[in-house]
Amino acid sequence: MSKDFNVEQTRDAKQVPTRIAFIKGRTAARVRKEDAEMVMTFPNLVVKEIIAFEVMVILLAVLSLIIDAPLEWIANPEHTPNPAKAPWYFLGLQELLHYFPPVVGGVILPALAVMALIVIPYFKINIKREGLWKEHRRETFLTLVVAVGIVSLVLLLFKVYAMVMPTLIMTGFMLTPYFIKREHGFIAWLGHRPLSWWVMTWFVMVVVVLTAIGTLFRGPEWGWTWPWEGIY
Amino acid sequence: MKSLWQRLFASQVWRSMFRHGLPESNRTRAEAIFYNFFLHIHPTKVRKRSVKFSYTWGLGGLSFGLFIVLTVTGALLMLYYRPSVPQAYWDMKDLQYVVSSGQFLRNMHRWAAHAMVAVVFLHMLRVFYTGSYRPPKEFNWVIGVVLLVFTILLSYTGYLLPWDQLAFWGISVGTNMARAVPFGVGDNISFLLLGGNIVGENALVRFYVLHCFVLPVAATMLMGIHFWRVRKDGGV
Numbered sequence: 001m002s003k004d005f006n007v008e009q010t011r012d013a014k015q016v017p018t019r020i021a022f023i024k025g026r027t028a029a030r031v032r033k034e035d036a037e038m039v040m041t042f043p044n045l046v047v048k049e050i051i052a053f054e055v056m057v058i059l060l061a062v063l064s065l066i067i068d069a070p071l072e073w074i075a076n077p078e079h080t081p082n083p084a085k086a087p088w089y090f091l092g093l094q095e096l097l098h099y100f101p102p103v104v105g106g107v108i109l110p111a112l113a114v115m116a117l118i119v120i121p122y123f124k125i126n127i128k129r130e131g132l133w134k135e136h137r138r139e140t141f142l143t144l145v146v147a148v149g150i151v152s153l154v155l156l157l158f159k160v161y162a163m164v165m166p167t168l169i170m171t172g173f174m175l176t177p178y179f180i181k182r183e184h185g186f187i188a189w190l191g192h193r194p195l196s197w198w199v200m201t202w203f204v205m206v207v208v209v210l211t212a213i214g215t216l217f218r219g220p221e222w223g224w225t226w227p228w229e230g231i232y
Numbered sequence: 233m234k235s236l237w238q239r240l241f242a243s244q245v246w247r248s249m250f251r252h253g254l255p256e257s258n259r260t261r262a263e264a265i266f267y268n269f270f271l272h273i274h275p276t277k278v279r280k281r282s283v284k285f286s287y288t289w290g291l292g293g294l295s296f297g298l299f300i301v302l303t304v305t306g307a308l309l310m311l312y313y314r315p316s317v318p319q320a321y322w323d324m325k326d327l328q329y330v331v332s333s334g335q336f337l338r339n340m341h342r343w344a345a346h347a348m349v350a351v352v353f354l355h356m357l358r359v360f361y362t363g364s365y366r367p368p369k370e371f372n373w374v375i376g377v378v379l380l381v382f383t384i385l386l387s388y389t390g391y392l393l394p395w396d397q398l399a400f401w402g403i404s405v406g407t408n409m410a411r412a413v414p415f416g417v418g419d420n421i422s423f424l425l426l427g428g429n430i431v432g433e434n435a436l437v438r439f440y441v442l443h444c445f446v447l448p449v450a451a452t453m454l455m456g457i458h459f460w461r462v463r464k465d466g467g468v
């Protein structure tokens with residue numbers, strides 16, 4: 001005899017407990033979740049959206065009254081500025097080009113970064129996002145040291161100190177909970193960060209550092225200049 | 233006074249436009265959402281947690297807000313701009329010195345464009361750190377990454393249009409980067425983008441078409457899908 005319902009188990013990514021749903025034969029296979037508290041979209045969300053938008057427009061308008069968009073001399077292919085800079089969001093890349101050969105800095109690394117971003121949600125390794133040090137502490141430690149060692153060596157080989165520094169600082173933070181065990185506070189919080197968190201935070205740090213260097217600290221011949229010596 | 237308003241809201245003309253009454257009860261509040269073309273992208277109820285500003289920082293909404301500001305100011309700028317060499321540059325000068333509020337218009341467009349790159353990036357970080365990319369939201373994250381790339385491309389194609397030194401050399405540096413793609417592919421990409429081997433008038437027209445038509449239309453469609461999927465994936 002066939003049952004008139006199926007039992008399905010589902011694990012919602014956001015909440016820890018496993019939910020069990022009884023799905024009747026003819027209804028859509030969907031797990032309803034009514035545990036979160038709901039509010040009416042109007043006015044609760046709509047009003048906030050309007051306020052946020054208006055504040056943003058006001059800030060933009062004030063900024064536009066104070067600071068003028070730059071306009072230099074008419075384009076002149078004969079006259080190359082030194083340094084020639086792309087807009088700020090590409091200066092991290094331009095900084096990479098300074099260290100690596102063009103194929104690596106201009107093509108492979110950015111392509112890898114975009115690909116890495118795309119595949120993030122398809123890593124099913126640690127969907128509950130458990131802390132890095134939760135299990136296999138010793139193996140984790142060894143893997144981490146080896147991995148960071150190799151990455152740092154390669155970076156040192158190309159003299160990319162701008163990436164070595166954030167890498168080592170991050171590793172320092174990563175290792176702190178391994179050596180100093182705490183139940184509460186900052187170190188305990190660090191200990192609960194999953195690997196994905198560390199990788200992303202490292203990525204963001206590198207992007208910010210490289211972009212900042214390219215924007216504020218690079219002058220003629222892409223040489224190091226301090227911001228007070230002029231921003232190019 | 234009050235009765236005047238009430239008569240207005242009850243009048244046939246008003247009711248032909250807005251079918252619901254004043255949003256005073258939960259029923260009419262729900263109607264205010266789903267009878268409205270623009271608002272019905274929202275569900276009538278949302279999770280209390282996700283409305284909290286400190287959860288999303290409003291960054292996705294602000295990305296869209298900036299896009300709207302850019303569309304409006306961009307359309308106005310198009311009235312004064314011709315994508316030809318050297319006219320493009322003189323049109324910029326006219327915007328600065330001849331057109332009323334022209335400089336202000338240009339400033340708004342410029343700063344909103346820079347802000348959008350930053351805000352979209354921050355939105356991505358918010359989504360990451362709240363873990364909102366996990367199933368069933370995987371594909372919306374992917375759409376988001378494409379949107380980030382499009383946002384940067386929009387900003388970048390616009391960068392050439394003033395045809396000043398900043399524009400010319402900024403684009404030259406970038407397209408030289410594209411040339412580094414091996415096996416001659418890079419040269420082809422760069423040739424396709426510039427309509428030639430150097431940044432010249434062909435490049436200006438191509439960037440203009442990309443910036444004012446192709447990319448905004450593509451980005452609008454992607455945003456539509458992005459918002460639709462936020463709901464289909466179960467809301468924020």
Ligand code: HEM
Nearest residue numbers: 288292293295296356359364372373376377379380467468
């Ligand atoms: C033009 C750019 C973009 C616009 C206009 C946009 C807009 C939005 C809006 C309005 C939301 C609703 C929640 C919120 O405001 O945070 C949202 C959610 C979301 N966005 Fe974006 N977004 C953009 C780019 C991105 C990027 C670059 C990513 C990631 C790579 C991304 C991934 C997501 C995901 C996964 C959600 C669902 C989040 C959740 O359910 O908590 N979006 N987006």
